Amino acid sequence: MLSKRIIPCLDVKDGRTVKGVNFVDLKDAGDPVELAWQYAQQGADELVFLDITATHERRGTTLEMVKSVARQLNIPFTIGGGISTVADAEALLNAGADKISINSAAVRNPALIEELAKAFGVQFVVVAVDTKLIEGKNWVHLNGGRLITELETENWIRKAEGLGAGEILLTSMDHDGTKQGFDCLLLDKVAKSINIPVIASGGAGKVEHFTEVFLQTGVDAALAASVFHFGEIPIPYLKEELKKHHIPVRI
Amino acid sequence: MIGIINYGAGNIFSLCSALERLNIPFGMVNTAAELDSYTHIIIPGVGHAGAAMKKLEQTGLVEPIKxxxxxxxxxxxxxxxxTAHSEEGDANLMNIVPVKTRLFNKDQGIKIPHMGWNNIEHKNNSLFEGVENDAQFYFVHSYFIEYNPTxxxxxxxxxxxxxxAVQKDNFYGVQFHPEKSGIAGERLLKNFSNLKQ
Incomplete structure (x- = not known):
């Protein structure tokens, strides 16, 4: 049976891992390559690196960091942040990234999803979506939640799937950093409405939140940062707990 | 020493990194003559099977590999x-193992691509020596090789x-990515490098 994936997310800036509360007040949580290796040892199923400053400050992702990670890591990883062309993506592929994640660039130029899928296959293309609930509707936001768009979240995700997204990484900006649990309502709606894997993101604070999101929604993976970085939830313990609830995991 | 077929279908950085970590020596095969320099051959590949086959044909390596x-x-x-044929691009392939590569059927309530860690049942083949039955490997694919007990x-x-995974004589194939499948995957690569000629 296909396992539900546990994905630590390493937000990186200047080659160091950071994680903000609601994307503000950044804290330093270590060296990304070392953290990545530790996570692989602990049983993480996959890793996501997001260069959170890349879009905002137009900084490209550090290819050297990606290469170092690929040399040491025996599990797959995704890299996102500042990817706006096929050439950006190809450089990351050649540096050893298994998947790339695009966010703002896909919103500004949806054809990019199609171009990337054609060039490298849908399995390479993760479309990351940051969403906020405003007056009962979910809207896609850009630049780490700073900028609202005219796209309704569920519509945009269906469109992205149609264009060739291989996976959706859905972050609720309302839940992110709160540690109050994932947005199960939205995640379940989204997971049911598309036929590609969905990664839940935003709000993980304790083990029960992971149990909830896998039991109550059809998501394929759950992503978190600070609860892993600061050792609040050890991954082996998390997986044992999920297994007790008959959630398929890799141990 | 392992020779990796270098035909431009996908990235081989991760595969090379895995072999380096395992201290398994390797080199690149660009021409038929270079096949002779190696004891074992790996055919990597990511992306579209039909497109990959075209690239492989352009290298002139198809018949020498067969x-x-x-x-x-x-x-x-x-x-x-x-395999013989893929539904991806309706492509005729090398036909070393006479089975078909087919698209997963989304009407079965599954998501496509099949992405993530899945367990396998193996048949005590040397390739899986020391790998626990039910071990999990990392898969990412939309097309699959039909089950054939032979x-x-x-x-x-x-x-x-x-x-x-399939085998016919000296030809082996694995659908998952051993270079991304943790310790089990590394063991499989090591086992392959130890297979006798």
């Missing part, structure tokens, strides 16, 4: 290339049983 008597391992799309050496289940 004639090999040394151990050959196809990984992911590289595995699909050793060639199947490991089975996975996604909507239906399919071949996670």
């Amino acid at each position: 004639a090999l008597k040394k151990p050959v391992l196809g990984i992911c799309v590289g595995m699909q290339l050793i 060639f199947d050496i490991a089975t996975a289940n996604y909507g239906m049983p399919f071949s996670a």
Whole structure:
């Protein structure tokens, strides 16, 4: 049976891992390559690196960091942040990234999803979506939640799937950093409405939140940062707990 | 020493990194003559099977590969290339293992691509020596190799049983990515490098 994936997310800036509360007040949580290796040892199923400053400050992702990670890591990883062309993506592929994640660039130029899928296959293309609930509707936001768009979240995700997204990484900006649990309502709606894997993101604070999101929604993976970085939830313990609830995991 | 078929279908950085970590020496095969320099051959591959086959044909390596008597391992799309045909691009492939590569059926309530860690049942083949039955490997693919008891050496289940690994004589194929499959994957690569000619 296909396992539900546990994905630590390493937000990186200047080659160091950071994680903000609601994307503000950044804290330093270590060296990304070392953290990545530790996570692989602990049983993480996959890793996501997001260069959170890349879009905002137009900084490209550090290819050297990606290469170092690929040399040491025996599990797959995704890299996102500042990817706006096929050439950006190809450089990351050649540096050893298994998947790339695009966010703002896909919103500004949806054809990019199609171009990337054609060039490298849908399995390479993760479309990351940051969403906020405003007056009962979910809207896609850009630049780490700073900028609202005219796209309704569920519509945009269906469109992205149609264009060739291989996976959706859905972050609720309302839940992110709160540690109050994932947005199960939205995640379940989204997971049911598309036929590609969905990664839940935003709000993980304790083990029960992971149990909830896998039991109550059809998501394929759950992503978190600070609860892993600061050792609040050890991954082996998390997986044992999920297994007790008959959630398929890799141990 | 392992020779990696270098035909431009996908990235091989991760595969090379895995072999480096395992201290398994390797080099690149660009021409038929270079096949002779290696004891074992890996056919990597990511992306579109039909497009990958075209690229492989352009290298002129198809017939020389088919004639090999040394151990050959196809990984992911590289595995699909050793089958007869793929529904992806309706492509005729190398037909070393006479089975078909087919598209997963989304009507079975499964998501496509099949992406993530899935367990396999293996049949005590040397390729899986020391790998626990039920071990999990990392898969990422939308097309699969139909189950055929003659060639199947490991089975996975996604909507239906399919071949996670096949063998015919000296030709092996694995649908998952051993270079991304943690310790189990590293063991498999080591086992392949130890297969006798």
